[in-house]
Amino acid sequence: MSTSWHRVATTDVPGEGRVRTAVVDGRSVALARCGGRLGALENRCPHQGGPLGEGSIENGWLRCPWHGYDYDPLTGTPPEGFSDAPAAFPTEERADGTWVALPDLPAHVRTVGDVVVETLINWGVDRVFGMVGHSNLGVAEAMRRAEERGELSYVGIRHEGAAAFAASAYGKLTGRPAACLAIAGPGSTNLLTGLYDAKVDGAPVIALSGQVPSSALGRGAFQDLDLNAAFRDVSVSTATLHAASDHGELISAAVKHALDGRGVAHLVLPDEVQVQPSDAEPGRPDGRLANRRTQPSPDSVADAAVLVRGARRPIIVAGHGARAAVGPLTALAERLGAPVLTTFKAKGLIPDDHELAAGVLGRSGTPVASWLMNESDLVIVVGASFSNHTGIASYKTLIAIDDDPAAIGRFTPVAVGVLGDAGLGLTALDAAIGADPAAVDQRSDVAARRALWRAEKERRAxxxxxxxxxxxxxxxxxxxxxxxxxxxxxxxxxxxxxxxxxxxxxxxxxxxxxxxxxxxxxxxxxxxxxxxxxxxxxxxxxxxxxxxxxxxxxxxxxxxxxxxxxxxxxxxxxxxxxxxxxxxxxxxxxxxxxxxxxxxxxxxxxxxxxxxxxxxxxxxxxxxxxxxxxxxxxxxxxxxxxx
Structure with missing residues (x-):
């Protein structure tokens, strides 16, 4: 194996009877001086990986700081009767400084960690929030190399909970998943609150957990937790990558689950599997996703249209699920002269200066919205949950338009449920209503109530x-x-x-x-x-x-x-x-x-x-x-x- 000489920083050269860690050519080396001579050892005890540079020189031996094994500080040779030894490297103290000869770095061997990262990138998951640590170093190295290639952006956070919240917010804003990365044990459990936020708000997220080596798993080792069990409730899927797994397929399946289920897909990556050599192809999204924009049934649209045609004071309540349907929603509201109230999560769906905008309904809402709810004779609810915080009156005649069947009638029975894409449903409903609906134009009511509210806001300000x-x-x-x-x-x-x-x-x-x-x-x-x-x-x-x-x-x-x-x-x-x-x-x-x-x-x-x-x-x-x-x-x- 060829070697190259590298100069050691002057501040890293130890004095007599001392050992010190030095970073040379990006690698960690234990430098020790004993009897006037300088030795350089691989900074890793061959037993448990302890950092020899943090040890001490005792009676001419370098003692490992983790478990007390001894080595010759110049050659790495253990005492008589033992054979395991860290690698030793030649040193020279020259007029221009101290030098160490290190083996040239081998060419990178593609790993399972690379397959994981390449697959995520192929699926468009190119933003990661997380904390690098001992049990995720293999996949972290793959991320570092991807970031160096300009294919991925990584944000190192101070607390894993922040990483999960950031990934959840990313999913809510874009509809695409970001990833969050943590180590085994407490690093992963710190993710859970932010991931529950993603779960209940329907945001796609990929959660990546490092894990203790497979050989230690389930034996009560340090930071050994059953992470699949811990994440089973918060996630739409959780899986562990084993040595013989189809790694690209497992990652592809996870991203698909996150997108299809609008939730958290969790993956557990045992320490040794991440660095296992692999020549597997990364997974790709081609042909793996269906078009979610489903047309509602004509019968449900026709039933809803009958109610809208006969209503005098219809209103529209827009939830977060209506964000991609602003155009059709606004068009229907303007044709009917129907006020648009939003849930708090949908605040800003239409500007507050629009002549039919009534602001937020519910606990965080305005008296404009609550007055219009009270005066309405029909409520068209688009992409909202009907939870107790929304303020949707259960005694009103209700039409619900949503692409999630579980959202229709979840808390409150509705007169008509229209299952399908919000935009397609609104467009179909608008067409089915026909000419001359009975609705009165409520623009003047909205303007009058907003004037009252703005005057009150000025007094409060x-x-x-x-x-x-x-x-x-x-x-x-x-x-x-x-x-x-x-x-x-x-x-x-x-x-x-x-x-x-x-x-x-x-x-x-x-x-x-x-x-x-x-x-x-x-x-x-x-x-x-x-x-x-x-x-x-x-x-x-x-x-x-x-x-x-x-x-x-x-x-x-x-x-x-x-x-x-x-x-x-x-x-x-x-x-x-x-x-x-x-x-x-x-x-x-x-x-x-x-x-x-x-x-x-x-x-x-x-x-x-x-x-x-x-x-x-x-x-x-x-x-x-x-x-x-x-x-x-x-x-x-x-x-x-x-x-």
Whole structure:
């Protein structure tokens, strides 16, 4: 085997009786000096892989720091009676420095890890959020090489929960899966909350778990957990790659499951399998996916059309499942003069300045939407879940249009269920209604109710108790200044209710932890939105409680130069929980928070940051935030009661 000489950094050369780890030509070497001579050994004990460079010289022997085995520090030879030894490398101390001769690196041998990554890329999964560690190093190396080729983008996070939230947000925004990567044991279990968010909101995600070596599996080894069992409930599929598996096919099947099932596909990658040589072909998506845009049955459309033709005050409630059907939905609304109410998850589906836009319905909604719901005689629900938070009145005559049969009648019986693609269903319904439906034009009602609500918002924005800013004032400015092509991400808390009520949307999409309602989602989700389209503005809106769970991820945004603009509402408490305690006739307890100066924290992390306390400060500060080059945190000191 040919070798080459490499110079060692002066600071890595040990003194007499010392051993030190040196990185030479990208490789880890244990350098030791004993009896005036310098030795270089492979920095890996042949028994358990312990780092010999972290050991010590004792009585002329180099002792492994993990389990006390001894080696000659110059030659690697073990004591008499033992034969296993780390590789030793020639050294020379020359006038121009210290040199080590290392074997030339062999050509890369394609591995199972390469098959995994190549298959993911073939399926369009080219964004990964995760943490590299001892049990996923093989697949991580394959990702590194793919990133070097320009085929993949990797974001190294500070906590695996943030990786799962970011991947979930990516799936919600694009309809395509990103991947999240973790090690065995706690790294993988840290993914679960974010993956449950993806599960219940129908976002495709690929979760990759490193695993202890197959030989140790099931024997109670360090970080040995049954990950397939742990992930079985959260995932639409979970599988382990074994040495003899068809690795490309398993990865292809996982991505297909994530897309078909709109959920999490989980893969377990044992440590030794990842680096196993492989000449297998990577999997490809050709011919593996069906067109989901199914036409509804003519009978269901005809039944729905009869109800619409006879309704005087129909309204349309648009859920997240209607996002790809904005054109047909708006066309039907305009023909009927029917107001469009949205669920919170669908906020921004049509701009709030549209003459039929009534805003959000439900707990985070407006009195405009609730009034129109009360006055309606027919409710056309498109792509919504009917959950208890949506505010859809169960006593109304209901038409449900959805491509998921489980969503139709899940909570509330409907008069007509139209199963099929939302856009195709709306187009067919529009055609089937025919000329001269009985609906009255409700544009004037919408305008009158919006005028009342805007006057009330102006009064709330002017409130001042001397204890911080009212939420209405902040969202008034954000409504006017936020770019029309921005993506909003919202956390859970009082600020989210205020966002739903007060923000005047220009049609920007909103990402939230919808049905899981997980605090901490907001900032990691902004990282996912940035990864989906780095050229698009991303604005995170969080509270102090939610951001506190993942505030270290601000350093991730700085590291990758993510220009996330972050509006942080700080009321010094878990305000939503305090309100719930009081509403239940309980005293507030354990909801107060000790917060840092968030703007100063942002600056310490390398981001921009400033604090606003008065109405006069909001607009210029928000303008500076939106114009800034990189990540920026606007710390809003908020009155906890003015939400």
């Amino acid at each position: 002017a409130d001042d108790r001397g204890r911080g800013l009212p939420a209405a004032a902040v969202f008034d400015v954000l409504s006017r200044l936020a770019p029309a092509d921005a993506v909003f991400t919202v956390d859970v808390g009082n600020h989210a209710y205020s966002f739903g009520r007060y923000l005047e949307s220009k049609g920007q999409p909103v990402l939230m932890s919808g049905y899981l309602g997980s605090i901490g989602f907001g900032f990691p989700a902004a990282m996912g939105a940035w990864a989906a389209d780095p050229s698009r503005p991303v604005i995170a809106v969080t509270g102090d409680g939610g951001f506190g769970q993942y505030l270290a991820e601000l350093t991730t945004a700085v590291k990758y130069r993510m220009p996330i603009k972050h509006v942080l509402f700080d009321n010094g408490s878990l305000g939503k929980i305090g309100k719930e305690q009081r509403a239940g006739q309980f005293p507030e307890w354990q909801v107060s928070l000790v917060n840092p100066d968030f703007a100063a924290y942002a600056r310490l992390c390398g981001a921009g940051g400033e604090t606003v306390r008065t109405r006069g400060e909001i607009e210029p500060a928000m303008a500076r935030m939106l114009a800034a080059e990189g990540p920026y945190l606007l710390h809003v000191v908020q009155d906890a009661e003015l939400v």
